[in-house]
Amino acid sequence: MHKVLGSFNVAAVLRRLVLTLFAVLVASVAAVSVAQANPKYAGIVIDAKTGKVLYSENADSLRYPASLTKMMTLYMVFEALEAGKISLNSKVPFSANAAKEPPSKLGVGTGRSITVEQGIMALVTRSANDVATALAESLGGSEQRFAQMMTSKARSLGMTKTTYRNAHGLPNTAQMTTARDQARLSIALRQHFPQYYGYFSTRSFRFGKQTIGNHNRLLGQVRGVDGIKTGYTRAAGYNLATSAQADGRSIVAVVLGATSGARRNAQMTNLVQRYLPAASSSRGGGNLIVKNDTSVAPAQATASLGGGNVPSLPQTGPLPTVRYSGVAQAYAASPAGNAASAALETMRPVAPSATPAVPVPQPAPAYMPDSGAAIAPAAPTQSVAAASTMPPDVDAVTTASTTPSSGWVVQIGTSPNKDLAMDLLRNAQEKGGKVLRSATPFTVAYGDGAQQIYRARFGGFDEQKDAVNACNALKKKGIGCWAAAQ
Template identity: 85%
Template sequence: MMTSFSVSVAQAAPKYAGVVIDARTGKVLYSEDADSLRYPASLTKMMTLYMVFEALEAGRISLSTKVPVSKNAAAEPPSKLGVGAGRSLTVEQAIQALVTRSANDVATALGEFLGGSEQRFGQMMTAKARNLGMTKTTYRNAHGLPNTAQMTTARDQARLGIALRQHFPQYYGYFSTRSFKFGKQVIGNHNRLLGNVRGVDGIKTGYTRAAGFNLATSAEADGRSIVAVVLGGKSGASRDATMRKLVAAYLPKASGSRGG
């Protein structure tokens, strides 16, 4: 009986973990439980987008390529865009749907499209994580909905944030999308720090009950650049408040040089 009890406690009170890394030098400026395993929740979609940007850069797809939505993808729980099964959307719309609404249906559609199946895409994502030095991360799906095998660490997510910015500067601007129009819907970004905290230019929010409230943030000002990750926040507001403090405290401490 003990085990089921401890599992439910873990779900009710996810533990905090955080890290701030100087994006220019890779130096760790702040760290708390940065290497402890946590659930990524929708931060998973940062890797889904990494795979999309890589396919774009390689010319395998373009922004106007149509992504079909399967019955499996259309059936994902919210948050979702609500594209019906058998319909499609462009790669660019899919990117915007992931960045703003964190749409699970669209994430699965992208995974199936790029990987052939969600399972295969999870393997591709995990292989890419290893490639990027994310040694403790395992992906099983493209969206981050609960899967006990899908684990990561704050440090690994920060590494991914830095890789997104450094490897795909031409697509990185999508992370600061404030809103986008899809049919009759106008969809705002879940990231409350965008436009409210100086220097913040994206990346991604996440929440599941087991993960708590997660946020990966990239900030750049005065020639300094950091990526910060907060996992296991108690609420969206407290997570955002923690991140505001981290950005305020550590962005001025980042190196001003272009090295690294």
């Protein structure tokens, strides 16, 4: 009897042991299956004020950028605008090569042209491949040469694992990047070009009879999101680079290789909602860093290359701070390649020569110190939606005052957010010291709805020379600015 019971007990124990091992094996296989369900996925979230990595998964693994490529295309366009090589109204012709690019596209025929500003809007909203190629050919002389320029610029920004072969992101097995590199580029776009960054929050724009909507569905849906760019190809999966700012906190986040647009958006929404509240709320920035320009000049190119420096971010230090904010104005790190010794960049923005054909936000007209003449202000393409002014103490905001109605102003940048525009004013005031002691800081909102942007300005200059002298003094302090008639 005891032998029977003993045998029964042993058998039961063995059976339970086998079942347990089987369950563990099934769970392990299931876990591996989940982990391998989407081998393309990579993601990262970075605190844009401190450079701290808040979340990372496969952040340094090579992936295809798809249309995130157009972020670098736009960086090159903004750099050319800032350097005065082109204006928002410069014509961008379409070659047969550009016109034949597959969708998404604007559909501009061979031999026709659009303005640079229309091109910016088409890349931001529709992610138009034909426009990307046309801009590349205009700025680089050829698409291949422009891709070399893009790669050089990527290296100068510390994007050490990114290689570009075209300007649009259509499939090319050699065109690779990482989530970390795309986060760097996102920060660079936002902080280097605040006067143009507002384009990324555009929800729609009109081109001819078309109303073109933005592919980025998070705009207006997720609190704090103000851009930047979506992307998709079959090989890449669904990509999204996002900037979010709220309550004095600021992050950039990148998702690469999602299996659907809905899952990509859900993942990004989760990342923003989880990590934005965890980001730093301090006003502090990183090191003052100088940005160098290389001497490389492509044939027929109208844009200047920047580069030479490789910031050691975000692994080892703070991110570059806003160049126009007064906290910092440019990059710095060890020069790379044949770059010259570090020197502050001279910025010469050019105003539109005429009213653009599409109703989109545009920077204020600029005074060109080299020319000795002011560029006459162009009529805004959108009505002024609102204006708020501040006394010399920027923190003491008053809405009772009115925007200066005459004289000259000094504009230091634009922002899609009023609070951020005020931060630009506050930081410029702190940095500028006596240069702005008697000036009146104020913001002016242009456009309405999703296309509204805020211009950060200092008024109270009676004469053109007073505004120009103030702007030149600010530039010596590292603050980019324009002088314009009010």
